[in-house]
Amino acid sequence: MxxxxxxxxxxxxxxxxxxxxxxxxxxxxxxxxxxxxxxxxxxxxxxxxxxxxxxxxxxxxxxxxxxxxxxxxxxxxxxxxxxxxxxxxxxxxxxxxxxxxxxxTPLHERKQITSSRDVFDVLKPKYSDLNNEEFWILLLNQANRVQRVHLISKGGRAGTVVDAKLVFEAALQYKATSIILSHNHPSGNLKPSEQDRVLTRKIVEGGRLLDIRVLDHLIFANHSYYSFSDEGEL
The missing domain is CATH 1.10.150 (DNA polymerase; domain 1)
Incomplete structure (x- = not known):
């Protein structure tokens, strides 16, 4: 045939x-x-x-x-x-x-993430002067070098809806070994909400099933940040 x-x-x-x-x-x-x-x-x-x-x-x-x-x-x-x-x-x-x-074209070595401050430096331009909430992730390789900075969602001043499936879809598409979550609080409040904590736990648990590590979750506000990892919340 x-x-x-x-x-x-x-x-x-x-x-x-x-x-x-x-x-x-x-x-x-x-x-x-x-x-x-x-x-x-x-x-x-x-x-x-x-x-x-x-x-x-x-x-x-x-x-x-x-x-x-x-x-x-x-x-x-x-x-x-x-x-x-x-x-x-x-x-x-x-x-x-x-x-x-x-x-x-010179080869630019991708930024290696060794601390929450490194994450802040990479993502700060994304959140500067924003009046609405956004959710970005860093996709990292085995050496913790940034492969891609990826926007998951945009919202209003009060928040943004984050679909965990989209986070892992991006991680799998770009073959990330680990990921770092981030979002901003236009209100200026650095403290994570209970929703922030629930979402973080949900994504961490999902990552374990897919063998994708969630290294941190940063909240940006007033040119500063809150790190879940630094605060022992991961």
Whole structure:
């Protein structure tokens, strides 16, 4: 029994060669693709007599199979290849330029969290001058370095509704090993409410089931903060 693609009504083994790099990327990951296959994805299609992959191999051959050489090709140089129009040439040039800029971009080491003060420093800009309540979390890796700062909810001056499922959805999506909770009190009161304590316990317990540690919960108010961990409430 043959497997058919619902869009083209062709068996998978009959797909055009230019369609295969996309499938390969989806099933095996980007690192499994050759340079020619990656370029083929950029240009999308070849010609009646030549697939996108074959065309990409021909272009690479002219660049001595050297991406640094290929990056020197202009739009006009690429347009000399049969099957490459201006739009495809611009796409290749733009992609190579992005790669060049990435090499020039310095790697910024992600902030490592070692104390509640570190959390305060990372999140303070999020809460500065807010007149409404918001709930943000830090997603951390195994080394307690910040992978992402993620907004869970926004509310009014009196509070915001926090769905614990959204907290863990974000943690799982970004493969966080641990998380830190935070919200602000526009009233200026640093003391946690009973609701704050209940929510914190709920998320801590949920984290245990998923093997995701909740390291702290900070309340921001008046340019200061309250740490559940520092106060022994976790």
């Amino acid at each position: 043959e497997i058919y693609d619902k869009h083209q009504h062709l068996a998978i083994h009959s797909w055009a060669e230019e369609d295969r790099p996309r499938e390969k990327l989806l099933t095996q990951g980007r690192r499994a693709l050759t340079d020619a296959e990656l370029i083929a994805i950029l240009i999308g299609s070849g010609s009646r007599n030549e697939s996108a992959v074959e065309l990409s191999r021909r272009i690479l051959s002219e660049a001595n199979h050297d991406l640094n050489e290929l990056s020197k090709f202009t739009v006009q140089d690429l347009c000399r290849f049969k099957g490459i129009g201006e739009a495809k040439a611009i796409t290749i040039v733009a992609a190579l330029e992005l790669g060049r800029r990435r090499q020039e």
